[in-house]
Amino acid sequence: MNLQDYKGIFVFTQQVDCKITGVSFELIGKAKELASELETDVTAVVLGAGINTLAEELAAFGADKVIIVDNPELKDYTTEPYTQVMYEIIEHYKPEIVLYGATAIGRDLAPRVSARVHTGLTADCTKLEIDTETKDLRMTRPAFGGNIMATIVSPRHRPQMATVRPGVMQKRKKDPDAKALVEEFKIDLKPNQNYVEVVEIVKKVSDKIDIMDAKILVSGGRGVGCKENFKLLQEFAEVLNASLSSSRACVDAGWTEKEQQVGQTGKTVRPNVYFAIGISGAIQHLAGMEESDIIIAINKDESAPIFDVADYGIVGDYQKILPILTEKMKIELAVK
CATH class of the missing domain: 3.40.50.1220 (TPP-binding domain)
Incomplete structure (x- = not known):
């Protein structure tokens, strides 16, 4: 693996019913900080169906580029097709860093993708920073039941991947005039034995505020x-x-x-x-x-x-x- 071939920071942008989750904006904000130290750019990757209108909002919160994968099979999240798409995107663009929110979806998707591209994954991070000497990503997370903080690096594999807890990072101030380069990524999804069928989605409204x-x-x-x-x-x-x-x-x-x-x-x-x-x-x-x-x-x-x-x-x-x-x-x- 030639590490020099991998450039840029990608953020898996989670959307549900064409609404972007808050942690995705937080990750874009943090990615911009990291990118300034690496002298690179930030790409938001958004998967779903009927999602082309989301690019403008992602640009407003700091994304330099937006990759959209619009496919009817991606309308509702299921593990295998989302994993296939992320794998193909990583193989094609070769990002140096890929970040996911530590949500139910992110925690399911990220380990599948990391295994498929043969790289490591640091889960539930609370701090991300660039090593000033090596330029590797330093990923910090609680360990041993939260009694210590462990900082993990991946010096020999790319991309460096992490899931980050919602609420930890600070999203950027919205700039409605900001623009991003938008690209549609086409892929022929191939159903296999790992596919599942979504029979019904039941949405329950809770009176409790998160x-x-x-x-x-x-x-x-x-x-x-x-x-x-x-x-x-x-x-x-x-x-x-x-x-x-x-x-x-x-x-x-x-x-x-x-x-x-x-x-x-x-x-x-x-x-x-x-x-x-x-x-x-x-x-x-x-x-x-x-x-x-x-x-x-x-x-x-x-x-x-x-x-x-x-x-x-x-x-x-x-x-x-x-x-x-x-x-x-x-x-x-x-x-x-």
Whole structure:
């Protein structure tokens, strides 16, 4: 393998019902940073049916080029045809780096593609950077249950591939005047024994907001004490029209659901306001919320690490403080 033959950064742009997922814009933003160090460009690859209108939006968020594969067989995601297409694109264009969002689709597709092109894959990355000496991609991810951070490089194989958690990277500011070179890639898909038939797609509307989309989060940690005590946090969250989240310790204890977990082994969030209640501030948790606009911490331990990242801190018993805050907020909001 001649590594010099591989150039450019490709981003698998996930779309569902012709709507691009947020992590794809985040990856394009990060890819632009990496590309500036490698003096190369960023290509968004989008697969589906009836998707030609998406190129303009991808350009607005930073894509220099857009490769569109428009095929009726790609309308709904299934593993084999998507893998065939990505394999052919990689073989044809030879990108140096390929990035995927660590979504259900990305986590299914990326390992299939990496195996087919005989390269490595670093999953669930939280940090990407270019090695200043070798120009290899340094891919950092949690390891051993989130207790350490491992940085992985792929010096002898191309493309370098990674899946990246949603919410970790920052998408670029939209530029409606930006333009991208658009290319349609044609491929004859070949059904084989790995094909599956999609019989029916059932869409369920949930009244719960994904914590990654929440503007305000009220988050509890081990210091909350028990599942029943989360009622205080829930009442406070309802007054603020906020969502409830937690640390891993609460999920492990059965106090909250996995989908509410913030941290290295949970979700990465960037709300406008993050209330950290009874959360000590272990590095594994901080990695998932430290980019919040405003962090407000309540903890009995004045030396808790959470106060090092908090914009505002209250030292004391949350069971006494939170009811007061709840009532104060009710009055304030009623006046407004």
